[in-house]
Amino acid sequence: MFTADTTTVGFIGLGNMGSGMAKNLQEHGYQLVVNDVRQDAAQSLLSHGALWADTAEQVAQHSDVVITMLPTPRHVAAVAMGEGGILSGLKSGGYWVDMSTSVPEVAQRAREAADSSVHIVDAPVSGMSVGAQAGRLQVFVGAEQAEFETLRPVFEAMGDPEKILRVGYAGAGYAVKLMINQLWFSHLVATTEVLAVGVKAGVDLEVLRQSLINSPASSNFVENDVLSVLEHSDYDEGFAIALACKDLGLSIDLARSVGVPVELSSLVEQIYRRAKSQYGDSAGEMTPIKLYEDLIGLELRTT
Ligand code: NAD
Numbered sequence: 001m002f003t004a005d006t007t008t009v010g011f012i013g014l015g016n017m018g019s020g021m022a023k024n025l026q027e028h029g030y031q032l033v034v035n036d037v038r039q040d041a042a043q044s045l046l047s048h049g050a051l052w053a054d055t056a057e058q059v060a061q062h063s064d065v066v067i068t069m070l071p072t073p074r075h076v077a078a079v080a081m082g083e084g085g086i087l088s089g090l091k092s093g094g095y096w097v098d099m100s101t102s103v104p105e106v107a108q109r110a111r112e113a114a115d116s117s118v119h120i121v122d123a124p125v126s127g128m129s130v131g132a133q134a135g136r137l138q139v140f141v142g143a144e145q146a147e148f149e150t151l152r153p154v155f156e157a158m159g160d161p162e163k164i165l166r167v168g169y170a171g172a173g174y175a176v177k178l179m180i181n182q183l184w185f186s187h188l189v190a191t192t193e194v195l196a197v198g199v200k201a202g203v204d205l206e207v208l209r210q211s212l213i214n215s216p217a218s219s220n221f222v223e224n225d226v227l228s229v230l231e232h233s234d235y236d237e238g239f240a241i242a243l244a245c246k247d248l249g250l251s252i253d254l255a256r257s258v259g260v261p262v263e264l265s266s267l268v269e270q271i272y273r274r275a276k277s278q279y280g281d282s283a284g285e286m287t288p289i290k291l292y293e294d295l296i297g298l299e300l301r302t303t
Contacts, residue, residue, distance in 0.1 A: 002065055002095075002154050004029035009154060010063030012056055012079055012086075013100070014041040016238045017125070018069035020132035021099070021158045026050060028157035033062045056080070060089030065154060066096045072246050073102045080110050092117040097151065099123050099139075101178065101247050103254070104171030111170070119147050122170060123155065124177035129238030138163040140180075142173035175254060182251040185244060186268045187221035189288055195226075195300055196292040205230070206302045228286060230302045235284030242281035245272050 002009075007030060011022040014036040022045055026032055032050035034042045039052070046052055053059040056079045060066050066086050070076050076098055080086045086096050087110060098107060101124050111120050127137040137159040141148050148166040155164045167176045191212075198208040209230070212222045228234045248269035255262040275288040283290075293299050 008063045010059035010066035013069035016129040017132045024135040025157045033059050035059050055084040056086045057084045057089035060086045068098045070100045073106045076102050077106045087114050090118045095119045097121045122173040136160045140173040140176040141166045142170045178251040181247045189268050191222050192289045192292045196296050200296050229289050235286040237284040239285040241276045241283045244285040
């Protein structure tokens with residue numbers, strides 16, 4: 001098992017998610033070797049004892065496990081398989097764990113290119129940047145059972161032990177994560193649509209929300225997550241809508257690759273893309289709610 005006293009963890013991608021995840025590994029006692037295209041993103045980790053490496057290859061040379069937390073499959077492929085990438089530095093028996101929301105295809109290509117002694121695992125997460133900071137992420141792991149057990153202490157430093165799940169073999173983690181996001185984004189659009197119509201029809205917003213909660217149509221989204229906007233005007237800029245659109249595109253690609261028509265998912269993707277073009281790439285993942293607010297000419301707020 002990769003316990004803190006004997007394991008060096010390499011961490012590449014110190015953005016909204018990776019910064020919190022790396023901080024929690026460090027607080028659990030793991031020696032870190034870090035890299036990001038923005039060196040200033042590593043400042044706080046370096047001041048607490050992490051080591052800097054100039055390339056992904058160097059990160060891998062000095063680590064037992066390399067974690068990537070990067071925006072898109074294109075970034076993941078470049079960092080893993082490009083020149084000076086992880087695969088050229090990974091030790092025999094070493095682990096590369098991609099925790100980005102990505103696709104099985106990249107990891108599969110890496111597996112074909114890599115030495116057979118290295119381990120390549122997908123372990124994407126849910127829980128937003130707040131969960132990453134708090135060490136309360138859900139982790140969906142695609143790996144052999146033995147690989148999962150070896151990595152468990154590393155995952156437990158970043159996630160809720162009850163919600164660290166092995167969901168299948170390589171690639172299964174990516175698929176589960178994409179389906180979770182697809183359903184959550186669909187909940188967001190469907191819920192906002194009925195709230196906007198109900199309010200426009202004269203019903204008080206909170207009365208409508210409580211009625212939905214107490215009905216067979218309830219969901220975690222209407223009960224909890226929508227409150228971010230309704231109570232705090234927070235559209236979650238910790239997860240940029242550009243990345244949400246990337247996830248929706250990957251989810252639809254996955255559906256296409258397995259031959260399942262997904263009319264509803266495609267519509268949700270288009271609504272997200274409209275919000276992205278209207279409010280900008282860095283607007284929060286909940287910004288599609290704004291589209292409906294603009295349509296009805298009022299903000300959906302309970303206070
Ligand atoms: P982000 O854009 O905030 O962070 C990405 C980091 O990667 C940045 O610091 C960037 O500088 C760095 N980077 C980009 N290219 C690089 C390269 N070639 N080498 C080294 N570093 C590089 O993104 P994020 O919000 O942290 O999301 C990361 C991943 O996690 C994405 O796949 C996203 O879909 C997924 N995710 C995000 C959330 C969320 O709430 N933000 C939740 C779950 C999953």
